[in-house]
Amino acid sequence: MFEIVRKEWLHEVIFLIEVKAPAIARKIKAGNFLVFRAKEGGERIPITVAEYDRKKGTVTCIIQVVGKSTKLLSTFEKGDYIQDVVGPLGKPTEIKKYGLVGIVSGGLGIPLANLVAKELRNAGNEVIGMVGARTKELLVWEEEMSKYCTEMDYCTDDGSFGMKGFTTNLLEKKIKELEKEGKKFDMIFTVGPTIMMKFIAGITKKYGIHTIASLNPIMVDGTGMCGACRVTVGGEIKFACVDGPEFDAHQVDFDELLMRLGQYKKYEKVSYDLYLKECCGGKQK
Amino acid sequence: MTEEKKERKPQKRSDKSPKKTPMREQPPEERIKNFLEVPFGYTEKEALLEAERCLHCRRPFCVEGCPVEINIPAFISAILDKDYRRGINIIKETNVLPAICGRVCPQENQCEKACVMGRKDGWDPVGIGRLERFLADWEYANGRETPKIAEPTGKKVAVIGSGPAGLVAAADLARYGHKVTLFESLHKGGGVLVYGIPEFRLPKSIVAKELETLEHMGVEIKYDTVIGLTYTIDELFEMGYEAIFIGTGAGLPRYLGIPGENLKGVYFANEFLTRANLMEAYKFPEKADTPINVGKKVITIGAGNVAMDCARTALRLGAEKSMIVYRRSLAEAPAREEEIHHAEEEGVEFHLLTTPLAIMGDKDNNVIGLECQECELGEPDESGRCRPIPIEDACFDLECDTLIIAIGQRPNPLVPRNTPNLKTHRWGGIIVNEETLETSIPGVFAGGDIVSGAATVILAMGAGRKAAKSMHEYLMNKDKKA
Ligand SMILES: Cc1cc2nc3c(=O)[nH]c(=O)nc-3n(C[C@H](O)[C@H](O)[C@H](O)COP(=O)(O)OP(=O)(O)OC[C@H]3O[C@@H](n4cnc5c(N)ncnc54)[C@H](O)[C@@H]3O)c2cc1C
Ligand SMILES: Cc1cc2nc3c(=O)[nH]c(=O)nc-3n(C[C@H](O)[C@H](O)[C@H](O)COP(=O)(O)OP(=O)(O)OC[C@H]3O[C@@H](n4cnc5c(N)ncnc54)[C@H](O)[C@@H]3O)c2cc1C
Ligand code: FES
Secondary structure: OEEEEEEEEEEOOEEEEEEEOHHHHOOOOOOOEEEEEOOOOOOOEEEEOOEEEOOOOEEEEEEEOOOHHHHHHHOOOOOOEEOEEEEEEOOOOOOOOOOEEEEEEEOOHHHHOHHHHHHHHHOOOEEEEEEEEOOHHHOOOHHHHHOOOOEEEEEEOOOOOOEEOOHHHHHHHHHHHHHHOOOOOOEEEEEOOHHHHHHHHHHHHHHOOOEEEEOOOOOOOOOOOOOOOEEEEOOEEEEHHHHOOEEEHHHEOHHHHHHHHOOOHHHHHHHHHHHHHHHHOOOOO | OHHHOOOOOOOOHHHOOOOOOOOOEOOHHHHOOOOOOOEOOOOHHHHHHHHOOOOOOOOOHHHHHOOOOOOHHHHHHHHHOOOHHHHHHHHHHHOOOHHHHHHHOOHHHOHHHHOHHHHOOOOOOOOHHHHHHHHHHHHHHHOOOOOOOOOOOOOEEEEEOOOHHHHHHHHHHHHOOOEEEEEOOOOOOOOHHHHOOOOOOOOHHHHHHHHHHHHHOOOEEEOOOOEOOOEOHHHHHHOOOOEEEEOOOOOEEOOOOOOOOOOEOEEEHHHHHHHHHHOOHHHOOOOOOOOOOOOOEEEEEOOOHHHHHHHHHHHHOOOOEEEEEOOOOHHHOOOOHHHHHHHHHOOOEEEOOEEEEEEEEOOOOEEEEEEEEEEEEEEEOOOOOEEEEEEEEEEEEEEOOEEEEOOOEEOOOHHHHOOOOOOEOOOOOEOOOOOOOEOOOOOEEEOOHHHHOOOOHHHHHHHHHHHHHHHHHHHHHHHHHO
16 A cells, blocks of 8 residues: 655646655656556556656656546545555666657656656756657646756647747757758657657657657556556567666557557547546546 | 375276266357356265275376375365365465466376376376365365464565466565565466456456465565566565565566567557456456457467467457467467367367468458468477468458467566676577576576466466575575575
């Protein structure tokens, strides 16, 4: 059982929880993720660590309510206990001195890129953040990440904050600006919606920039045992939970990943609707 | 000692009934609608009838056929004396998990294969597995004795993995008086016994009771702990564990390498069974949150226990047609006889001598069928089984909307990958000293599927026991040297 020591709502459907998990906090690194199971009968869901405190023995996660399991977790308050938290899972990000690094993240990807930005910065890289969301309110935790970036560029689909447009536009603009100064990204790290990462990978391929994407396939055990998380990378089957979740974005078969993410749509809806009916009188929030 | 009671004199076959006492079970049409155990087990009367069939051979071949050499004639004698406590204790001298082995051991390849009764045409061997189960179930119903624990040695040991190998190693190490911590990466203990083998074959309550007994014996079980990631082997030593047993099993799915393996509706057996068993997807959405996608027509590729479990689970989850596709014939199928028999009774369709070529999908990438080719059997290959040879131009398609790949598992790579000094074979198994089961790292021992590759429950248990013994010796000698 894992105690929640802090809980905050960052947005209508996005919340933060800080969980006491000393064994995990001791070792967690940027790029690792955890598996949460809220209670008996619950699903095992993968969640990234946005921040940790080794002294306090806690990890902080930022979670968006999208279905039954995330909704259930959102009902937990400070002092409540989560049944299972497993980690650190997956391979950590390869942190080294690349030079000029761009971090492109969309939506919930912003807090998820936080630790990567921090560790890349600490390794002596210059980090430029390029972040986007549908609308201003969904740009969460971006000020946290901005601490580690020499520059932060913003965009929103509706133009309510920063440039009007998508992160792809933001990235391409930046690449061209740098070109004029005779500079080039040495590495791009991207995390966010799969469709976004697919297009980002398309752009960086065109410009020949090494790109790492943090993938989010459906997982079950998260320890390499079931193969639910398999993705095709460079023509080979890889298990994202143990071989990833970060891969060379230019090698990833994003179309296959997108297709596999949709596999359980009809069941997810059944589960969510039933839960809303039982627990929340049918209301979303 | 338990065997003091007089054993019986050899008896004549002509006085015996040629056939096994039948075991009552749920009728097929009923059981495919539930997850309850299929065979009910013997009543006392039935057990006595069956025990009566034993010839009490002077040289008990059955004992030689048992991987852990249970004294079979002695426990059968105890049944005949109606001294069931003595009977179960005889079994437990070498087999700590009889309720499990009585249900899942491939007896037809072990004790019952060697049984003299079965050697004559038309005669069945003694139902040794069923009698073992009878005694184990009797003990559950009549109270279990918590094993005696030796004086504390003051030594801390770690066991990694709670499958049969780890369960037995932990129990034995506790009995020697060591302080045992059992680390398990999943949220439930039992390994394949809970995430792989379905409820209708092995009720989870049995595994839960075994874990409870371990806790009564003072073993601390730490779930949600992935060794290699949460703690490394080196860190375990730093934490004060003086010896370590690795029993992490063979959990890595094998795949075919044919087109279409990542289509929607295609599962590796491990995912299918994990969703169904460990995550209890059959209770979705009311009591469990993990869904499973089972269509009307389900194909399972393979013919081992894993494949039979998938094909039969699919039926219980609503499939109208469940098919097995296997490239050899039933004679070569690695599954237990009883599983194949039960699958046939339940209406599973067997497409034998059929090799898969490609998995077909529709425009939305949903699986819609399997392209197959007929085979004939050739010369035996290195596994000793006849090699399937595809017949030219004999190709055909089978329709399906769910497809499960159940062609085997490889050793779990997490511990080896994160333990640089641990030597492994090219195929992933951990290399051990055959005598002691010690690995290339002093004080680290290993056994079960992680050493042998995917094998059986009884062999994993045997390895757990053997390792515990050498770990005990290692720990005691360590002091003497110091
Ligand atoms: C490595 C990894 C790290 C992740 N980190 C975070 C995190 O830090 N914070 C967070 O909020 N979410 C994170 N996710 C996504 C999170 O696991 C899913 O949102 C969650 O499993 C959905 O569960 P649910 O029951 O609430 O929704 P479901 O009912 O299962 O699904 C609802 C919707 O979410 C989509 N979905 C389901 N599973 C995933 C998935 N694995 N990834 C993306 N979308 C999914 C479905 O397609 C569906 O449209 C991560 C996923 C991975 C693989
Ligand atoms: C579906 C299925 C049906 C089967 N049917 C039969 C049968 O009828 N009869 C029979 O005799 N055999 C059967 N087998 C084979 C038998 O179950 C195995 O041979 C046996 O379980 C092996 O035992 P083990 O202890 O070595 O490993 P496992 O049972 O695999 O247990 C390993 C445990 O270690 C845990 N683990 C793995 N990595 C780590 C880590 N890094 N840190 C912590 N924990 C970890 C796993 O979660 C698991 O709990 C079947 C197997 C399957 C999959
Ligand atoms: S989630 Fe099961 S193997 Fe990756």
